[in-house]
């Protein structure tokens with residue numbers, strides 16, 4: 001763990017939070033950390049897991065914030081509900097609580113992204129944009145490609161605060177909503193056109209990537225994957241290789257080399273034909289799209 005890149009300190013109206021102590025370049029792993037405790041939907045199991053913690057870890061756990069103090073919940077459950085982060089789909093466990101990572105506050109315009117690695121059993125936090133020394137390190141607690149209303153509703157219900165980020169500010173929320181709505185439309189159009197009109201599908205991939213560049217909330221690797229897959233499917237292997245390289249680079253910036261898809265994407269960049277759908281469609285010239 002690199003303790004020098006950040007500090008955890010009090011922050012006005014948010015409790016504690018994490019701040020950069022130096023300039024951090026996009027793609028840097030800001031922190032990697034093993035969970036204090038794994039948690040799931042079984043309350044009894046959660047309480048037993050917390051009870052089994054070492055004295056030091058128990059102290060760290062009970063030092064975390066609890067926003068559910070008025071709800072007559074056991075303190076342990078309040079802390080879990082405030083601090084647990086979901087793990088990846090490939091994990092046997094649902095979520096985990098961390099001594100340091102659980103201190104990261106929310107923004108709908110985050111500068112870091114979480115990534116769970118089920119082999120190392122660690123959570124990694126990667127900078128998705130350059131972060132200047134002194135800035136707060138912020139992740140998103142909600143799906144970033146949703147409208148302001150939906151994000152605010154979830155944050156209020158689950159975390160009991162109103163986000164004041166630039167995308168929630170009245171002046172820019174309408175434009176941001178229109179952008180995320182269009183990105184989601186592009187996503188649907190890619191699925192619709194992938195098998196009938198691959199040129200149109202690639203156009204939608206490019207449009208979504210350009211819009212994501214504008215709002216910088218991460219999530220570009222998914223579209224790079226679409227670009228790669230469509231080119232591989234219609235036997236445009238030279239282009240597929242270019243998309244696979246872009247996919248690998250984008251994924252490395254978003255999820256790091258510790259991301260669980262990194263090995264698979266590396267294989268595509270070495271050999272675009274490694275994809276299961278490679279050459280499945282009749283050849284369509286996708287050059288110049």
Ligand SMILES: C[S@@+](CC[C@H](N)C(=O)[O-])C[C@H]1O[C@@H](n2cnc3c(N)ncnc32)[C@H](O)[C@@H]1O
Pocket residue numbers: 013014015016017064065067082083102103104105106107158159160161162163164
């Ligand atoms: C996982 S904890 C984050 C660390 C917490 N601030 C602390 O003091 O330990 C989540 C809680 O932090 C606070 N929080 C996170 N992001 C916030 C934000 N953007 N504005 C206000 N409060 C925020 C809320 O109380 C939320 O329920």
